[in-house]
Amino acid sequence: xxxxxxxxxxxxxxxxxxxxxxxxxxxxxxxxxxxxxxxxxxxxxxxxxxxxxxxxxxxxxxxxxxxxxxxxxxxxxxxxxxxxxxxxxxxxxxxxxxxxxxxxxxxxxxxxxxxxxxxxxxxxxxxxxxxxxxxxxxxxxxxxxxxxxxxx
Numbered sequence: 001x002x003x004x005x006x007x008x009x010x011x012x013x014x015x016x017x018x019x020x021x022x023x024x025x026x027x028x029x030x031x032x033x034x035x036x037x038x039x040x041x042x043x044x045x046x047x048x049x050x051x052x053x054x055x056x057x058x059x060x061x062x063x064x065x066x067x068x069x070x071x072x073x074x075x076x077x078x079x080x081x082x083x084x085x086x087x088x089x090x091x092x093x094x095x096x097x098x099x100x101x102x103x104x105x106x107x108x109x110x111x112x113x114x115x116x117x118x119x120x121x122x123x124x125x126x127x128x129x130x131x132x133x134x135x136x137x138x139x140x141x142x143x144x145x146x147x148x149x150x151x152x
Contacts, residue, residue, distance in 0.1 A: 003129065006040050007136035014143045024146040040133075054122045058115035065108030072100045 010033060017026035076097025 003040055003043055003133055004136070006036050006043075007133060007140070010036050010140045011136070011143070014140055026144070026146075028144070048126075051119075051123055051126050054115075054119045058112070058119050061111050061115050062108070065104070065111050069101065069104035069108055072104050073097065076100055 013028055013032055013036070014026060017028035019026055076093070079093050079097070
């Protein structure tokens with residue numbers, strides 16, 4: 001059962017609670033509420049684990065791209081030093097090394113931006129779900145405290 005359905009069950013329990021005479025308060029079975037809250041807690045960490053996984057994956061992708069760029073740069077330097085005897089060949093090697101490095105930086109930037117976009121999308125979805133959860137919990141608390149349905 002998803003978190004929103006569990007929150008709906010809490011609201012149903014509050015709505016089904018017996019009215020306290022001469023007040024707008026209701027009597028509900030706290031054990032049933034606690035059981036549902038425990039179910040929510042059991043489901044909630046999965047979303048947080050997923051967000052943490054996304055951030056970790058993004059960091060690993062960035063580290064991998066940086067390692068690749070450094071490897072290519074080192075390889076280009078080694079090649080350029082080996083060909084240092086001929087000035088024209090050295091210039092060509094430096095140009096190729098710069099192109100390879102630019103290519104690696106471009107690739108790293110694309111990977112990083114893609115990972116950030118993906119992480120942002122997942123975190124935005126999590127934020128929306130958390131907002132809905134918070135609103136539903138506040139509504140339930142308000143009902144439990146008798147704030148909703150009181151006539152002034």
